[in-house]
Amino acid sequence: MNKTAIVLLLSLLAFSSCKRKGSSSKESQEKDHPKEFLYLPTHGKGHEVHHTYYSLSFRDEHHLPEWVAYELTSKNIRRGRTKRHNDFDPDPAVPLSAHPRDYTRSGYDRGHMVPAGDMKINQTAMEETFYMSNICPQAPALNRGIWRELEEDLRDQAMNDKHLYIITGPILNKIEKRIGRNKVSVPSHYYKIVLDYSEPEIKMIGFIFPNKKCEGEPLDYAQRVDAIEAMTELDFFSALPDSLEEKLEGELHKEAWEEIL
DSSP, X not given: OOHHHHHHHHHHHHHHHHHOOSOOOHHHHHHHSOGGGOOOOBSOSSEEEEOSSEEEEEETTTTEEEEEXXXXXXXHHHHOXXXXXXXXXXXXXXXXXXXXGGGXXXXXXXXXXXXXXXXXXXXXXXXXXXXGGGEEEXXXXXXXXXXXXXXXXXXXXXXXXXXXEEEEEEEOSOOOOEETTTTEEOOSEEEEEEXXXXXXXXXXXXXXXXXXXXXXXXXXXXXOHHHHHHHHTOBOSTTSOHHHHHHHHHSOOGGGGTTTO
C-alpha cells in the first residue's frame, strides 16, 4: 500500500469513527464496516463533502459531483421504511450546487447519483439524497430505464446479505451542453463501479452508460474499472492491496455478475 493510500485510510477511519452510531464495541464496528475499505477515490479535482451516509467530490465549474461513494447493505435496506422525500434542495455544504429550477423544462431529469431507494434508512438519509450536489442531468430514457434497472438489481444483491461499495458519477472530460441559469454541465456519459468484498468471491465491476436511451441489459455496458479511471482521471479503491486492485480493475469479470444483473 502506498503512502498516500495509508494516510487517506487513517484519516477516513477517524472520520468514520466519529460518524458511526449504535454499538460502541470496536469489534462490532469493525464487523459492520471493514476498516480497509473506509476510504474514498483519490486524484479528484473537486472538494470533498461528507454527508451522514455518503460522500462526494464536487466540481464547482460544472455544478456537479465528479463522484459519490457510499455503502449499500442488507441491514439498511431491510430496516428502511422512510417514504420518498421528493423535495430537491441546494446543498447547504456546497455553495455552488445547482438550483432545482436549473432543470425545469430542460429536457433532463434530476438524476440521483446515490439513489433515494438506497437511503430509506431514516429521514436524514432520504433528505440528503435530494441535495442538488447529488443530482446530475440525465436523459429521462436513461434515468428511468437501464440506470434504474441497475440500481434495483444492486438492491436485490445487497438484500442477499451483501455489503456493496458503490462509486458513481458523470464523466466530465467532454461537456458540449449546459442548462439553466447556473449553466449546469450536461455529461455525455455516466459511470458506476461496484465492489463486493464478500468471501469467497471478491468481485468488482464497472459500467459506462451514454446519456441517452440504452438498449439491452446493464451487463452490455460493463467496462474494466481501469478504463473508467482513464476516462475520469480518478483512482478508485486505491487502498486495496496492489495485486488485488490490479486484478479486479484490469479484467472484465462479467461472468461473476451474470446471475445478479
